[in-house]
Amino acid sequence: TSDVIVGFPGETEEEFMETYRFIQEIGYSELHVFPYSKRTGTPAARMTDQVDDETKNERVHRLITLSDQQAKEYASQFENEVLEVIPEELYDENESNTLYVGYTDNYLKVKFEATPDMVGKIVRVKLTKAGYPYNEGQFVRVMDEEEASITI
Missing domain, CATH: 3.30.750.200 (Transcription Regulator spoIIAA)
Structure with a gap:
């Protein structure tokens, strides 16, 4: 940037x-x-x-x-790739939904289905649609502690 x-x-x-x-x-x-x-x-x-x-x-x-x-x-270079994301917050606090927003390690803002217990953890998300300001993703899995410590 x-x-x-x-x-x-x-x-x-x-x-x-x-x-x-x-x-x-x-x-x-x-x-x-x-x-x-x-x-x-x-x-x-x-x-x-x-x-x-x-x-x-x-x-x-x-x-x-x-x-x-x-x-x-x-x-768009990262569409269909699985990226590491840290969910930070609900996409829309006014709606009772399960869409969360987080950033990838290459600073892409991604919204995807997640749960409150995932906030602050490193999760794997497949980038399904490039966009701006939000990209769309699909949750793959939460990384375990050993994988996360290697990443960090």
Whole structure:
């Protein structure tokens, strides 16, 4: 993953597109995108070539769209693989369901059928459908303590 700030004073469309193409080439699994925010008292706040808010927001949304696309592409590499996941919480606390959410060791967020006693344990889950922000998985089994200690 990477953090990206767009709209720093003086950023041109050409420079933004250079960043965009670089991100496409790298193929991040996810981006954290922010618009530049002027901070009083900083040299950048005194610069005269501030990028307007509309342009900054449009660029932020373009990079978020690219990030979503790249996240799905990254996750699709792992479809039908069995991965280790630590269930953390219910997928939707307002519903009485058994879907839990956890992260794989390669930072994929997966929702799958589980039970409350699995929370915090390492379980094996088959990634059945890549998506963003959630991938879908199918519970395979809880790892025993010996397997888990080797993994950690």
